[in-house]
Amino acid sequence: VTAVRAGAAVLLALLAALLWPEGWTDAGWRPEFLLLATLAAGLLGKGDEGAWTGIAAGLAVAPLTLEPFGWDAALLGALGLAVSRTRPSLRADRAGVRATVAGTAALLLGLLRVLRLGAAGAGGPVAPLLATVLAGAAATAVAAPTVLFLLDAAGLFRSRRPGAGRASLV
Amino acid sequence: MRRIREVLDRHRPAAAVAALLLGAALFPAGPDGLRARLAGLGAPLALLRASSGAPGAGPDSADTRRLREEVEWLQGRVRTLEAENAGLREFRSLRLDARKQPLRVVAARVAARDAAWPYRRSVLIDRGTEDGLRRGLPAVSGKCLVGFVAEAGPRTSRIQLLDDPGPRADDARLRAAVRVFRPGSKEEGAEGVLSGERRDLLRVRMLPAGAAVPGDLVVTSGADPLVPEGLVVGRVLDAGEDGSPKLAAAHVAPSADLAGLREVFVLVAPEADVRAERGAKR
Numbered sequence: 001v002t003a004v005r006a007g008a009a010v011l012l013a014l015l016a017a018l019l020w021p022e023g024w025t026d027a028g029w030r031p032e033f034l035l036l037a038t039l040a041a042g043l044l045g046k047g048d049e050g051a052w053t054g055i056a057a058g059l060a061v062a063p064l065t066l067e068p069f070g071w072d073a074a075l076l077g078a079l080g081l082a083v084s085r086t087r088p089s090l091r092a093d094r095a096g097v098r099a100t101v102a103g104t105a106a107l108l109l110g111l112l113r114v115l116r117l118g119a120a121g122a123g124g125p126v127a128p129l130l131a132t133v134l135a136g137a138a139a140t141a142v143a144a145p146t147v148l149f150l151l152d153a154a155g156l157f158r159s160r161r162p163g164a165g166r167a168s169l170v
Numbered sequence: 171m172r173r174i175r176e177v178l179d180r181h182r183p184a185a186a187v188a189a190l191l192l193g194a195a196l197f198p199a200g201p202d203g204l205r206a207r208l209a210g211l212g213a214p215l216a217l218l219r220a221s222s223g224a225p226g227a228g229p230d231s232a233d234t235r236r237l238r239e240e241v242e243w244l245q246g247r248v249r250t251l252e253a254e255n256a257g258l259r260e261f262r263s264l265r266l267d268a269r270k271q272p273l274r275v276v277a278a279r280v281a282a283r284d285a286a287w288p289y290r291r292s293v294l295i296d297r298g299t300e301d302g303l304r305r306g307l308p309a310v311s312g313k314c315l316v317g318f319v320a321e322a323g324p325r326t327s328r329i330q331l332l333d334d335p336g337p338r339a340d341d342a343r344l345r346a347a348v349r350v351f352r353p354g355s356k357e358e359g360a361e362g363v364l365s366g367e368r369r370d371l372l373r374v375r376m377l378p379a380g381a382a383v384p385g386d387l388v389v390t391s392g393a394d395p396l397v398p399e400g401l402v403v404g405r406v407l408d409a410g411e412d413g414s415p416k417l418a419a420a421h422v423a424p425s426a427d428l429a430g431l432r433e434v435f436v437l438v439a440p441e442a443d444v445r446a447e448r449g450a451k452r
Contacts, residue, residue: 051183062205065284066292066320066328066336069200074190081183121337128368129335132289
């Protein structure tokens, strides 16, 4: 069940990322949909669903980028794991909390990516890339409450109570 | 051993994350070039955007609307074909030395852009090793250099665009060699090293002080046998010191529209000739 949920969330996130207007993407103004799918699984799902969804999301996008294979999967997996483990202490039903968590996570992941580029011997200075990271984090924070609300309403990660659904058959 | 297995079972997601990190460090292109082979699977998904603008993509029963959409689509096709034609004409005007550059040209369509993060600049094209493409080959649009093949799978390849800020794939030092010269001047110009900085901005470093001024033309130097000499890279925007008073660095605006690429030509030099030329240079 976890695999099906993770797969569905990742597919939705990939579609959203691919259909997002290119002009906005070029300016860095694009929510990180894969990160939002990971957050949704971490905040709304059960157990370590966040970690597995993050790993699946990273592996799904690996063929479509120049980042090292598995790097995004590791980052998103670690984020999903952290969110899954801290879920009880987060008041994740509040839109403000969701926006803050998403924005902070996007900022952190962006900084890690820029740091890796710098360590790998990026051609030019990495400082100009920080503007793109900031724009992406802001877009992710703005989109997070709506995206998480929609995924919550769709019941993609909602746990079903034992016996639910049987009453209608009787 | 049992203890290790117990710990791994208890922390399975953390172990998976650690394994992925290790894998990313050891095999950036995936084990045995896995990414290049998987890339072909992602291309149809990426083409959704392109096909969504074609006629018949949405439920529409009104004839007038259908016809209007068809006209718009055909107008778009005409514009695309005109752009392709202009590119081909420009390419024909490029004078490559036939003796030094026995090149084969492979035309390829851009199937998808880098889908992960906005600052990575690469495109997926619909040609691969089955068409003779391999890592390191230059890709051009008209007579302008746009990037290099970073990974090649059987039917698709990924082109790292010039404005990608990441490090270049193998043998980067040679491939990034460019020459900066003043148009109309008889001087040969100065050689420097090209790298990407961010979207639509390049940087040439290691130039002699005072060698570049705004408006200068940047072309490939021909230091790498894979890359023909004289491909246009861009024009100098501004120049300054490069860490030492004896060296200069310049910002360069690429001549090609890197963000709007729809088709590229990959220049395939025969591998045997490249090996021989490299041997002669050593």
